[in-house]
Amino acid sequence: MNTSDVPIDVGYWLLALIPIALLLVLLAVLRWKAPQAGPVGLLAGVVIALVAFQTPWETLSVAAAKGVWDAIFILFVVWPALLLYRVVDNAGGFAALREGIARYSRNDLFLVLGFGWVFASFLQGIAGFGTPIAVVAPLLLAIGVRPIYAVVIPLIGHAWANMFGTLAVGWLATLQVVDIEDLTETAFQTGILLWIPNLAAGLTIAWMYGRGRALMIAWPLILIISVIQGGGQLVLTLWDPVLSNFLAASAAMLALYPLSRWARYSERDEDSGDSPVMAEDRSEDVEDDRAPMGLGMALVPYGVLTVVAVGVLVIAPVEDALETVEFGLPFPEVDTGYDVMNQAEDPYDPITPLTHPGAFLLVAAVAAFALYRSKGYYEQWRDEEDDVEPILPATAGDAIPASVAIVSFLALSKVMDHSGQTETLALGIAEVAPPTVFVFASTFIGVLGAFMTSSNTASNVLFAPLQQTVAEAEGLSEATIIAAQSNGGAIGNSIAPANVVLGTGTAGIVGQEGQVLRKTLPWALAVTVLGGLAAVVLEGLL
Template identity: 30%
Template sequence: MSWVQQYQPLGSYGLSALVAGIPLYMLFYMLAVKRMAGHKAAFAATLTAVILAIAAWGMPVGLAIDATIYGAAFGLFPIVWIVVTAIWVYNMTVESGEFNIIKNSLAQITDDRRLQAIFIAFAFGSFIEGTAGFGTPVAITAAMLVGLGFNPLYAAGICLIANTAPVAFGAIGIPIVVAAKVTDLDMMKISAICGRQLPFLSIIVPLWLSVTMCGFKRTMEVLPAVIIAGVCFAGSQFLVSNYVGPYLPDIISAIVTILGLGLFLKVWKPKQTWHFPDEAPAAQRTVEAQFSGGEIFRAWLPYIILAIMVFFWGIDSFKAILDKIFIMKFEWPGLHNLVVKTAPIVAKDAPYPAVFNVNLLSTPGTAILFAGLLSIIFMPGYGFGKGIACLFRTIKQLKWPICTIAMILGLAYIMNYSGMSSSMGLAFTATGALFPFFSPILGWLGVFLTGSDTSSNALFGSLQKTTAQQIGVDPHLTVAANSSGGVTGKMISPQSISVATAASNMVGKEGDIFRFTLPHSLAMLGVVAVLTLLQAYALKWMLP
């Protein structure tokens, strides 16, 4: 028997929205104030949402539990499958020693701290964000910069600021995939809109990093390199996100930036090399080339293979071939079409589908798995036995993040299927024509709360869609803005700061880093908010 959603169970949209937000307030309090572990906070918030759905929104117990399990299942496949395989490839490069070659190949290109920050924190960090995401790039790049002799506060802060432009397309495009899934909107159009917002940040992030480190005057000394880095990344990000899809913008943009800047620095050097005033003598700073060109190519080969495999997996015709070999779709038992959406969310009553796709071969996680297995052949002295053992260690390493992802998606789905997200969205229509300005702010808040653009899109995607439809704005724009605004919250989220402090040996100094990054976060958020408002009305021609 079907159940009909209600959107103002407490008598008004305002009060209903206020109560619907309780799970999110809990998430904020537990993560930002109590600094509770992510999986514990997610469990408490999800349990609260289930109770509210049943007690206040009148959702039958069976449907509420089923919707939560359905969301958690989507979190496990394909989301967790992509995360596990991506971090597995990275872990193998570390265990085999190949990652040391990658680090050296980047570090020995230049001794100038400004250019090292752009190379490692911005370009290489974007590459790791694209392949792994979920805190991995900040951990890796902050540790690398400290190892090169950076001031620890700047190492942590610079890496957090740099980890903005690539986040929406991180972990093989998972934030965009989730946004499309929870809203039933066109994934390619969301990707394209993000690709027409984020390049405005991407092109200025290298300049932003350098000015933060040494001021505007000293930044002018490396302006040609700054321009090359910004144009290479922003241009590639625009083209790939608009014409290929959400899976590869970070990886390709990072490779183009590393190659473009590397080649440029072979023919151009700054007149003066800049270092932090309190650094060690020059003799202790220089990083010499320790490996041959062949060794460097071999070390990068796993990521080259990964990029090629994910590219092919992103082609619809290729995916169709794989799906002919194996795909299993089934209607989620006890939930499919048993929840009914009503006006004003839809023009006329419509059942809410719940179909689970087990596209085991065509999912990007499987592309990464094959890339990892193929890469083992080129890792000297490693072998398949060590590679498989590393896969199981990676799963064990990620056990709590896996739980967190599953529960956050469960939280998103119970809020969507119960109508709680719609209640909040309808309340936001009170902002009227100004809502597009607030769309990125919601995304920013979601990432601050959860530490993840993926989780933010899962939490607020449906709300963004509902509100946009009510005020007559393209919902693809507001859903994309949730992701674009979210990237600016990454640098101040408690989880990201915890990763940065651990990597830079600054545990206990989280407050210092928060104060360091907060002004940058707010300034970048302002750029995205104004741009989204303009794209909703005056600059509609910018949208696909």
Template identity: 25%
Template sequence: MTWMQVYAPIADHLLLSALVALVPILYFFWALAIKRMKGHTAGITTLLISIILAVAVYGMPAEKAIMSAAQGALYGLLPIGWIIITSVFLYKLTVKTGQFEIIRSSVVSITEDRRLQALLIAFSFGAFLEGAAGFGAPVAISAALLVGLGFKPLYAAGICLIANTAPVAFGAIGIPILAVEGPTGIPAMEISKMVGRQLPFLSVFIPFYLIVIMSGFKKAIEVFPAILVSGVSFALTQFVTSNFLGPELPDILSALVSMFALAIFLKFWKPKTTFMFAGEKEAAAAAEESDENLYTRGQIFKAWSPFLVLTGFISVWGIPIFKQALTGHYDGSNPFLLVINEFGKALTFSPEVPFLNNQILNSEGVPIEAFFKLEILGSGGTAILLAAFLTKFIVLISWRKWLTVFWETLNELKFPVVTISSVVGFAYITNASGMSTTLGMTLAMTGALFSFFSPVLGWLGVFITGSDTSANLLFGNLQKITAASVNMDPTLAVATNSSGGVTGKMISPQSIAVACAAVGLTGKESELLRFTIKHSLFLLLLVCMIMFLQHTFFPWMIP
């Protein structure tokens, strides 16, 4: 039995319907930011409210609403939850075996300054992981590393979420931009060029903004040369690669260039004062002598090896042709990939969602497919688990202790995984019922002001779905159609959906849950949301201004 989406169910009035569609989002903000509920409580109740509204107001059949929530919840478990579990597991292995103390010492040997450590790890290394894997791994791993170095958990999580703004649009080997080519018909290369003429402005600004948040304006000026090296090298590489190579490599290459440029620069330049958090200076002074030359290069290489192996696996898992084999979709003749393809085929399941697949029609009467996506071998979490498996032999830990650490990780993350599953279920309900489309169509009514408000659609889409890819698929075509109706370049609008979306990543319920899980702040999601929301809105305003200026005064920037 099919059901057709209705986008204005209340008296055929779009604005009134949009107010109803906003209820779950406003409730979630209220539950976390004001009521300060635990993340899993806020997530589950938000999911229940969205189901009730979908059925009672939007007329969605109950079984379809429930199965849509189940589809989202399962996606929250795999791949997202699986990535978080394996990321934290790998980190805990290095801590339990004493290797992380060596990592900490090696980073301190480059710089003891917390500001510069944040640039190296939260900004550059996090961007590399975003480009290679995405799906929460960058924030989970980078935040855990910062906590291990001595950062306060809330600061570590918040800083990594904000730093993750710069690379999100080109994350996971350019998937957000490659995906939106299909529904819009605009070549991915053209969208890549346009995004590459917007985000570099943010990429230059983000490092400075991060340090201001951490230490204040005066302390940021002290390390301004390092900030320039980090931000400018990243932004220039991002611009060149996105405009001349395509959307696949900007993050990876920009991150590597930025990381190495800053590390080399710090060999020749040091700030006048070393910034540390309150209460750290005395401990650092006592440990300074004992840490100096404490470890050999071989010991340092061994300690970093788990993360080098992780980088290798994640990079390989992101290669398109290898990804095809891992999911059983390879159709070439390479013998090695054919063997992997067989394993991938056996470990990839795509059953249709009962009561849902092709049973929901959009406003044009086109049925919407709905499948459970279970790519076990192809998941980024499996790549991280394999890195953890090899780490067992690198750090020489017993199987008993290895399994004990894995069990401890599962036990610690049970509530965060519930939070992630519930908020992804909420996202799927919002999409399947038509509520997200209602909100998008309402913003599209801004007419001539659409050139300013266009990024808000991307921001809203990423907040709801937790993914720039999903936000592009959700609103990309709406951006194109609306742009044409208000005499605006469609490529600019579609690209801005992606650029605006990156500013919503830091407040997405999924991202908040992932970051809290990584740094041991389970149940403190409300504090992290209160930390990031003002920064999200400020950066969104900057993207809105860039969009407006490019449309109104600098149309020559549009490819």
């Protein structure tokens, strides 16, 4: 973060808070749709930048355009993910999933935890940018989860995996912006703190499913999986942080098979009809047995997705070759009246499309389309179903509202950053907080960054330098503060508006972002408080 002359006082702090507060009120209180609330938040950020933060028009235009560019990274997941969903759904694939999984396992609690927590975390291990939400939400719908919960559950379930997921892109980006003295200690403390949202995710999903009764059934599974995921990641940070999440999340996926053979999780949960998570009419759908394909065929696209993603990200020569395709746009140096400087970049944050998760999703969608078409599934399913909308118009209909919201959120994030509003918010907290309070608050700063940017990586790039500076000035442990920032960045992904919209788009409930936030916000707040307290304990102990 730049050191500038931006004013740090209560008035400016409250002004800088307005765009975020407005966004939250519009979404969660007034229940506006995200594509409508996002632009209003953006316009508020622009007006405050112009009026209070001495931001020239050229700086505003560069900031907003950089935000649009940042959004393209997420849109390149949204559109292919929705395309994949339609390619599978229009061939009767989700009906096949519903029917096949019901035959394979009738324990809805196990399936909800398996897809919403374990599989979502695995996907975060191999592909980021919201891929777990975009892929898992339709899968949960297919097994009979209500649309709101189909979005809420992967949002909560994948959050912990953000920092070291996608081969530790968040960790590597953090190392680019701060010079960390003790890498092992920092990675290890980050692993300790990330175990909190990991365990809390499993417990919360079970609680949502069936309160205390579900917890009584699910607790052995939750403990085993959490030890593998959170504990495994923690131990692996000592060896190689880059592989820590991928290996731990993959091991948890493998552990699902023996767990599924345990009678506790293989037999039908007779009380699942009472679960607020499950739709009331799911059992009738399952009895129909109308799908043109079997479970294995329906899962082929997800197998292709996994193989392609793992192959590209783990086999270094393949990744290196694909990363030679790269492009971006240049932006000049811009500043404000308060000396908030942003250097010229040519190109700014270039994209490598062939190693982006969107490319993996596209490959899966194209492969699935070719396979299903060759088998004649589209014709068979059209004969079965009356209201099958063509793939491309249906994809666009779902993706456009989500895209407008995501572009607005990311443009707002950059306007706040380039105008100094973000700096005012973070420095304001740092200035008034005594050392212990700052340790506690550092997790909240991480959450704030992820909320604004929908990215653990971007949150750390934005705030890790500030956190490190304050840690040095206050004589606090650098490792603990960076770990707390990283934990906050991970937790914040569960409430980040762009992630929420990604889920509502793929679950077919665009416009209900407020209802999703009403469920993820309390979780994020509680886990952030726990993370903050744990950071205070770590600061005292280590």
